[in-house]
Amino acid sequence: MDMKLTGKRALVTGSSAGLGQAIAEALAREGVTVVVHGRNEARAGAVADRIVAEGGRAEVAVGDLSTDQGAGAVADEALSGGTIDILVNNAGAYDQLGWTEATPEVWADTYQTNVLSGVRMIRSLVPRMRASGWGRVIQIGGGLAVQPKSAQPHYNASLAARHNLAVSLARELKGSGITSNTVAPGAILTEAVRDLLWQIAPAHGWGDTWEEIERAAAESWVPNDAGRFGRPEEIAPAVVYLASPLADYISGAMLRVDGGTVRCVG
Incomplete structure (x- = not known):
């Protein structure tokens, strides 16, 4: 199926490995020029080289999105090649800490990395999407946002914040030609x-x-x-679909790809 994405440009944060890499490669196969992001230039460059070797188009942006300076540098580098049409906020981190070990400082650091990093990229890239009249913003969330466990409370809450901000952003972007959605993987x-x-x-x-x-x-x-x-290659197609013009009528939605982990009606 032609996803009608040829010629678009995308930034996939945290795409130097894992799920982000699979998303970047899947978008590239659909004709998207992908900006591969990571904090390690060699690793990000290796992913970009792999995409190019397979006939795709890729660029690299390196920086720490948990800081204003790092996020600004990544946005500037991504925009240096043209407007970013598709933003996939995938970058994030987690640990195995529980309520006793997760201090307020750990909570704050987790929100900087998992939530505010995405907010920074939205604020930097969405204005140009508005000017062009088309765009896609996709958060990578997770089932723990809606079905949390006792462990990793700070991580669970940061996923919930991602889900929530995606819906708020969808309301903000009403009528702009830009959609905002969440893909919620299970255990990958x-x-x-x-x-x-x-x-x-x-x-x-x-x-x-x-x-x-x-x-x-x-x-x-x-x-x-x-x-x-689940495998990263099973999540990437959901992102590609929501990024495509075929998903024009979907905004403020959460697409679960979790093997049935979350059990709910509606």
Whole structure:
């Protein structure tokens, strides 16, 4: 299917690895010029080189979005090649801290990285989208925003903030030709998650082979109807669709891609 994205430009934050990389590569395959972002120039450059080697178009912007200075530098670099039509706010971080360990300072740092980073990019890039009369802003959220657990309360709350701001932004952009939506993945098997599962599997008695570990973790740690973890390549198409002109009539929505982790009606 032609997603009608050829010639568009996108910035995917946190796209030097994992889910962000899969999103960047998927957009590039649809003819989008992708600005690959990360805090490590070598890693971001490697992703951009891979996209170009496969016939796509890619640029690189490096910076720490948790600071005004870093976010400003990334926005300037991204805009140096032209208007950004598609902003995917994917960059973020999480840890395994619980209520006892997560101090107010940890909460504040998490919001800087997971929430205010996206706000900074919205404020920098959306005005040019308004001027052109078309654009897409997509937050990468998660099921923990609406179905939180006791662990990682600061991370759960930061995801909820992402979901909330996406709807508020959609209302703000009414009639502008710009849509604002959220893609909410479930537990996704990135390299970092795989490493974590291997590390904690013995303590949980999840088994010795990867197949046993994934099945047991998906059953007891992140229960879902698919019985496994999702792959980055399964989330990226949802982002591509919402980024495309085919999704003109979708704004303020949350698209869950989580194997049935979140159970709700409506």
